[in-house]
Amino acid sequence: MPPSPEIAPTPPRRRGQETSEHILDAAEACFARKGYAGTTLRNVADVVGIRIPSLYNHFANKEALYAAVLERGMGPVLSVLSASMEDGSGDYPEPNSLIREMMMLLGDRPNLPRLVQYELLAGGHHLAPLLENWLRPAIAQSMKILKSTPAVRRWGPDQMPYLLVTFFNIVVGHFTTASLTESLMGNNPLSAEGLAESSKFYGELFASLIEAED
Amino acid sequence: MPPSPEIAPTPPRRRGQETSEHILDAAEACFARKGYAGTTLRNVADVVGIRIPSLYNHFANKEALYAAVLERGMGPVLSVLSASMEDGSGDYPEPNSLIREMMMLLGDRPNLPRLVQYELLAGGHHLAPLLENWLRPAIAQSMKILKSTPAVRRWGPDQMPYLLVTFFNIVVGHFTTASLTESLMGNNPLSAEGLAESSKFYGELFASLIEAED
DNA sequence: TGAGAGAACTAACTAGCGTTAGTTTCCCTC
DNA sequence: GAGGGAAACTAACGCTAGTTAGTTCTCTCA
Numbered sequence A, B: 001m002p003p004s005p006e007i008a009p010t011p012p013r014r015r016g017q018e019t020s021e022h023i024l025d026a027a028e029a030c031f032a033r034k035g036y037a038g039t040t041l042r043n044v045a046d047v048v049g050i051r052i053p054s055l056y057n058h059f060a061n062k063e064a065l066y067a068a069v070l071e072r073g074m075g076p077v078l079s080v081l082s083a084s085m086e087d088g089s090g091d092y093p094e095p096n097s098l099i100r101e102m103m104m105l106l107g108d109r110p111n112l113p114r115l116v117q118y119e120l121l122a123g124g125h126h127l128a129p130l131l132e133n134w135l136r137p138a139i140a141q142s143m144k145i146l147k148s149t150p151a152v153r154r155w156g157p158d159q160m161p162y163l164l165v166t167f168f169n170i171v172v173g174h175f176t177t178a179s180l181t182e183s184l185m186g187n188n189p190l191s192a193e194g195l196a197e198s199s200k201f202y203g204e205l206f207a208s209l210i211e212a213e214d
Numbered sequence C: 001t002g003a004g005a006g007a008a009c010t011a012a013c014t015a016g017c018g019t020t021a022g023t024t025t026c027c028c029t030c
Numbered sequence D: 001g002a003g004g005g006a007a008a009c010t011a012a013c014g015c016t017a018g019t020t021a022g023t024t025c026t027c028t029c030a
Helices: A015-038 A041-048 A052-057 A062-086 A095-108 A111-121 A128-147 A151-155 A157-176 A178-185 A192-210 B016-038 B041-048 B062-086 B095-108 B111-121 B128-147 B151-155 B157-176 B178-185 B192-210
Strands: none
Touching: A015 A041, A015 A052, A015 A062, A015 A111, A015 B016, A041 A052, A062 A095, A062 A111, A062 A128, A095 A157, A095 A192, A111 A157, A111 B111, A111 B157, A128 A157, A128 B178, A151 A157, A157 A178, A157 A192, A157 B111, A157 B157, A157 B178, A157 B192, A178 B128, A178 B157, A192 B157, A192 B192, B016 B041, B016 B062, B016 B111, B062 B095, B062 B111, B062 B128, B095 B157, B095 B192, B111 B157, B128 B157, B151 B157, B157 B178, B157 B192
């Protein structure tokens, strides 16, 4: 199949593009709620409002659909994190603002942390290639940043990775444990107020961890 | 094909009680690795070394088996937490030692945090009845404890629940994100050294959060 | 206007799921 | 030894999974 030597003036079909997006939306919701194994193509097709075999006009199979959902979902988060890390104005990025930015971003896409958590439990094999090109440099960068901050005086260089893991677990965990939190605390941690309140707390928490001790 | 009757001096025919335990062990490993939907009774039976229908001599169905796994697994953790909370020697429990105790306990049973995380993602409906009788009083108790500590001076009473959620997410997340952590950091966070190192870090982290500021 | 491609459909297949029925085997007790 | 029950087995069920084949509709463009 030749890759269309001349540029197509107008995309061949637009209706197909739209349904592809709808399928991705539906699949994202299903996979986020019930995981890969717990999601059936019937679930997805029913949400979209089409028959199961029609899905195969847009994605090769269930796994390809899942990979596409993951890739589309992770894109924005990775670029936000990437931009925040590579800002590099000499000054180190304020953890308070970074954590608030992430919380706000994920608050708009609460499916994402669930997808990521399911993926990690499953071994993270679909996530690894997505992260490989971003997370490694980001870690190297953030390690460099962290080491140039007063925090290193408290934590020591070999404890820096744990700060990153903690950051990750707090943010992702806030979303994946929301059902438990809500049933125990009463208020919804995914509501606007819940997100604002928790973002404030997590931001202050990390700021206090990073800042120098006396 | 009959399995060669002449050999097998002691056929691996086990007594029911033992088999039930073996089934629970196998099911715990399977459910922890692949979740409820991702686990098949064939997986479990193969690990135990029996046929699928034999499982039904010990558990009513797949869901009952899952509930039994969860209940057996959660027991020790709940009692440790419960004991630690209700110690109540007037003094508040040292978060450093509590977090180390939990990390050590879960380090011996790394299936548990994964089971819990899968459960929470699925809605936590099987977990709720187990936690209802323990977690609520524990939260009330720990809130009382926290409020009597210097920590409240820094965090304010309404932020106490977030301290608990953070505690939970850090400890559980350490285990559920181990695959990612290992592939990125190089060393295994579930090994003896990894656990010791991380317990130390998390303990210090929480101690520094709880202690008074200036 | 007619050809072709995209995207929906119906129908059907295979494989595997959880589950049940009925049978056999072993061990313990009388 | 004989009887009974626990626990293993074989065989088969109904259902649903993901997937494929083949058809129809419709829109775009030459």
